[in-house]
Amino acid sequence: MAELQAATAFVPQRENAKLAVWAFLGGEVVFFGALILTLIVFRAREAAAFAEVRTLLSIPLVGLNTFILILSSYLVVRALGAIRAGRQRSLLWHLAGIFVLGALFLGGQALEWSTLFAEGLSVRSAFGTPFFAITGLHGTHVLVGLMWLVYVIVLALRGRYSSASHQGVETFGLYWHFVDVVWIVLFTLFYLI
């Protein structure tokens, strides 16, 4: 019993969720790293196909989508700042903004995909296979983030968060920022290089 008390005194319970999210994100680094590895192989072996498809990609549209995701990340830190200051209404507005921006990002990605399909880009092509697989998996992460966000919004509406207790907002934020970081890398590797 004394050992248990000593352990819980050393690691506060409220920090365990945050630790778990960071451990999960460490695993996600390996997951996306492995995907990027396949992209490097495809790119090296099919350089001509990648150069050809580059002309089909709309850099302005994807640049706008990147801006949307970065803006949503900024709203996350503002949302956290709002609840740390005890401003629950401000928290809700920021969370709603993040949801709209996340949905816009997915809409932009859907628009881009449909345009590329219309241009004749196949999922089985040298560029299409890694492109649709990796951006699709990233989009799935955004979708999961939106579902998580709905849960956070529901709890915020019920007044579960306060200046003293807001780890649910913080852990969601960590995940959302990570998804943003992954997009920063993918944006460079697929569209710009």
Added chain:
Amino acid sequence: MNEPKIHPAAPQYAWVFAALVALTGLEVGASYLAPQVRLPLLLIFAGAKALLVVLYFMHLRFDSRIYAGLLLIGLLLVSPLILIVALITPAG
């Protein structure tokens, strides 16, 4: 693993956001340069953006080193693999 002692103020976040937007603009501009010029530039810009998000938005600069360690373990596992494959994969 206690709460971070220092929380960056709102203006600091605004500067980070502005830097991220500026870097994205620079990236888009650099993408029109010759391949041998744009490659190092884009890698530097992307790395700077990722670092800004991780250090400031994710609070890794102010938070417990344990969190940074967890992220680094993932990076250390996958980075050598990416490097080796990039070096040994023959160009097509």
